[in-house]
Amino acid sequence: xxxxxxxxxxxxxxxxxxxxxxxxxxxxxxxxxxxxxxxxxxxxxxxxxxxxxxxxxxxxxxxxxxxxxxxxxxxxxxxxxxxxxxxxxxxxxxxxxxxxxxxxxxxxxxxxxxxxxxxxxxxxxxxxxxxxxxxxxxxxxxxxxxxxxxxxxxxxxxxxxxxxxxxxxxxxxxxxxxxxxxxxxxxxxxxxxxxxxxxxxxxxxxxxxxxxxxxxxxxxxxxxxxxxxxxxxxxxxxxxxxxxxxxxxxxxxxxxxxxxxxxxxxxxxxxxxxxxxxxxxxxxxxxxxxxxxxxxxxxxxxxxxxxxxxxxxxxxxxxxxxxxxxxxxxxxxxxxxxxxxxxxxx
Numbered sequence: 001x002x003x004x005x006x007x008x009x010x011x012x013x014x015x016x017x018x019x020x021x022x023x024x025x026x027x028x029x030x031x032x033x034x035x036x037x038x039x040x041x042x043x044x045x046x047x048x049x050x051x052x053x054x055x056x057x058x059x060x061x062x063x064x065x066x067x068x069x070x071x072x073x074x075x076x077x078x079x080x081x082x083x084x085x086x087x088x089x090x091x092x093x094x095x096x097x098x099x100x101x102x103x104x105x106x107x108x109x110x111x112x113x114x115x116x117x118x119x120x121x122x123x124x125x126x127x128x129x130x131x132x133x134x135x136x137x138x139x140x141x142x143x144x145x146x147x148x149x150x151x152x153x154x155x156x157x158x159x160x161x162x163x164x165x166x167x168x169x170x171x172x173x174x175x176x177x178x179x180x181x182x183x184x185x186x187x188x189x190x191x192x193x194x195x196x197x198x199x200x201x202x203x204x205x206x207x208x209x210x211x212x213x214x215x216x217x218x219x220x221x222x223x224x225x226x227x228x229x230x231x232x233x234x235x236x237x238x239x240x241x242x243x244x245x246x247x248x249x250x251x252x253x254x255x256x257x258x259x260x261x262x263x264x265x266x267x268x269x270x271x272x273x274x275x276x277x278x279x280x281x282x283x284x285x286x287x288x289x290x291x292x293x294x295x296x297x298x299x300x301x302x303x304x305x306x307x308x309x310x311x312x313x314x315x316x317x318x319x320x321x322x323x324x325x326x327x328x329x330x331x332x333x334x335x336x337x338x339x340x341x342x343x344x345x346x
Contacts, residue, residue, distance in 0.1 A: 045136055049200045049216050050095070050102045055252040057092055057131035057174070058123065064131045066090050068105060069251060072113065073122035080108040080121045090177035092252065093136045096200065096216060096302040125250075132172045133219050133249035134198055139303040140167040140246060141247040141293055142223055144236070146308025147281045153316035161285050162292050165236045165308075166222075167246050175250035179224060182327045189325040189345070191266035192309035193275050193333040195260060196221035197286055198252060199274045203299040211287035211306045214299065217254045220341040222247045222267070223306050227315050227324075244343075248304070251339040264336040265310060269329055277310030 056067035056074055065078035066089060078090040088104030095102060099143075112121035145151045145162035149296045151158050171180065181189050200216025223240065224247065230239025260279060267275035284292065293343055314322050325345055327332070333341045 003139055007294075009179065012194075019243055030224075049052050049254065051254055051256040053105070053254050054257075055092055055095065055133065055217075055254075056128070056250050057135055059129045059131045059174075060114065061270040064091055064093075064135050066092055066095065066105075067123070067128070067130075068109065068159065069125070070109060070122070072118070073124045075105075075109055075112060076121055076123055077105060077108060078111045083106055083121075084111045086111075087152050092134060093302060096134070096198075105130060109231050126288070130175045130250040132174045132247075132302055133252040134302055137171070137172075137302050137304045138300050140169070140171065140306070141299075141303065142167060142240065142306040143284070143289060143308040146283050146289075147277065147310040148283055149277065149281055149311035150309060150313070150316070151283070153208070153311045153313075158283055162289060164293070165240060167241050170243050171241050171246035173224075173247040173343060175247070175341050175343070177244060178346045179242070179244040179247075181325070181345045186239075186242075187230045187324060188227035188229075188314075188322075190225045190311055190314045191267050191269065191274065191325065191331050191333075192223035192225055193265050193335075194223050194306045194309050195222045195263060195265060195279050195286075195335055195338075196248060197260065197290065197305040197307060199299045199303040199305070200255075200301055202288060202295040202301065204297075206291055206294045208291040210288045211290035211294070214290055214294075215286065216256050216301070217252050217253045219248055219252045219304075219335050220338045221304075221306050222331065222337045222341060222343070223309060224331075225315075226341075229290075246306070247277060247333075247343045248342055249341060253338055258337050260307075264307075264339070266334045267312065268332045268334075269325065271330075271332075274314075275310050275312035277312070279307070281310060282308060 054069040057064045058067040067074040081088050081090050086104035086107045087101045088177045089100035140163050145159050196219040198216045201214045205215040224245040230236050263279045327345050329345045
């Protein structure tokens with residue numbers, strides 16, 4: 001792809017410039033060795049996404065920083081990088097854009113683990129303050145009626161083509177976050193547990209056969225919806241784009257570890273199971289969605305796709321049994337291999 005080549009050349013050039021800047025204080029041989037290593041790292045990050053890793057966004061002093069889940073807890077990559085200097089990316093945005101040396105994260109993990117001050121670099125998952133696992137998507141694309149049984153419960157036919165709509169970045173929310181429903185001009189609040197695809201490479205007009213090569217990883221999401229606003233017009237935007245209505249995370253699992261088309265997905269409200277299904281019930285699977293969307297506009301690294309929700313939403317109940325979510329409710333979404341996402345309504 002032309003875009004991939006431009007990204008590769010730009011990344012390589014940036015790596016060379018960085019190497020040149022740091023070379024002034026080094027011997028010629030050391031400078032040449034460092035420049036070569038950084039160029040190789042840039043090439044690798046442009047061509048091959050990281051594998052076998054589970055990322056998160058940690059929040060500290062209001063700023064996002066990269067976290068990596070380990071057996072010891074969540075590695076605070078920014079804290080480790082500040083001490084050990086491995087040229088590793090320190091935000092998920094940098095990882096997705098191919099900035100820095102992703103291999104440096106493993107070196108940081110080894111050094112942090114061996115350090116006498118190891119506790120300084122790791123945060124227990126149950127004590128961490130998370131941000132959205134993707135912090136700066138250019139596009140948030142959502143799919144409607146993409147589960148067969150969900151289409152049936154709402155009285156709609158199975159779509160012949162994906163139904164696309166969007167959210168905005170102001171909708172992004174995090175594990176442990178809140179949605180201020182009491183401040184909104186709406187009352188019919190509903191949950192929608194969803195698998196989220198995270199794009200890792202620029203994609204335009206990609207085939208279904210190649211589509212999964214452009215996927216960086218997967219995350220747990222919830223397409224929180226105000227049904228009364230959704231029904232105000234033929235467009236769904238009002239009901240889908242409230243502030244905080246796209247909880248995402250806490251984990252972003254690299255694509256090599258997950259088959260997005262065969263994952264158990266569940267939603268609970270105040271501990272009660274409301275949705276329980278499998279992504280195998282999707283009408284359009286992950287590669288079909290990526291390929292289809294890329295026919296019409298360019299997907300870029302960090303863009304996210306909410307792939308639709310299974311049956312069990314409140315809107316699918318008979319009208320006399322529709323009890324909408326309210327302030328005080330806790331919503332928990334769990335997807336096999338991707339983890340648990342929890343948020344509360346206020």
